[in-house]
Amino acid sequence: MRASRLLRILLILQNRGRRTAAQLAAELECVPRTILRDVDAMTEAGLPIIVHQGNQGGIELGFNYRTRLTGLTxxxxxxxxxxxxxxxxxxxxxxxxxxxxxxxxxxxxxxxxxxxxxxxxxxxxISVAAPDVASDPYVIALAEAVRDRRIVRLRARSGASVECHPARLSFDGVAWALHDARAPDVAIPQGDWGDLNISARRYCD
Structure with missing residues (x-):
């Protein structure tokens, strides 16, 4: 969380110029004291942060420091x-x-x-709204299994459990499907997953 806030402080300062601790705190939904601690950490890391005191003071980047995403119209x-x-x-x-x-x-x-x-x-x-959708613990668990190449047993509590080497998750806008590394073109629909047992064992690609 803090690393994310530090990056946003850096981007705000480089794009908008000098800002007070209070302005940054309002933007990042924290308190000015947190901003000042973050500025100290950024200075210690070697970033050219300049803090001006007084009524006209504020925080800014020195030495024309810039990092930009360019090329977009x-x-x-x-x-x-x-x-x-x-x-x-x-x-x-x-x-x-x-x-x-x-x-x-x-x-x-x-x-x-x-x-x-x-x-x-x-x-x-432009505002785009949609109904709230709760996070799905099964999808989250399988996404981690895909990332870590963990062997998974589908329908683990049934008498017809199936071992799977999860390589990919796909979503068609309605439901998820799981793809086994041994048969990547075959989609196992979410309704067929059943109870999951995620092993500590990894499979090789």
Whole structure:
């Protein structure tokens, strides 16, 4: 969480210039004291952070330090902002809406000024809503098994359990399917998973 906040502070300062601790705290939904501690950590890490004291003071980046995502047109930036703001059942089922929200904020802050303003305008002009979808513990567990190449037993509590080497999860907008590394073209629909037993054993690709 802190690493994510530090990156957002860096992107805000490089794109918007000098900001007070109070302004940064309001943007990042924390208290000014947290911002000041973060600034100290960034300075210790070697980033050229300059803190100005007094009524006209604030926090800014020195030495023209910049890191930018370049190459996007304003229209492309608008499209990406809308896409990243659109809710998806897949993200919700995987328990990742907070991660997507954080990634969207970082993406927008990393854009050049004109593209960033276009993206922010798109978010203000267009809102996409969808029913809340609870995260699915089975999908989350299988996503981790896919990532770690863990052997999984489907329908583990039945008399017809099946061993699977999970290589990929797919989502068609309605339901999930699991693909076994030994038969990647065969989709095992979510309704056939049953109870899962995820082994500590890994399989080889």
């Amino acid at each position: 304003e229209e492309e930036a608008r499209a990406m902002a809308i896409q990243l703001s659109a809710p998806t059942h897949a993200i919700d089922a995987l328990g990742m809406p907070a991660a997507l929200h954080s990634a969207r904020a970082k993406f927008i802050e990393s854009l050049p000024d004109r593209a960033r303003k276009a993206a922010e305008a798109a978010l203000a002009e």
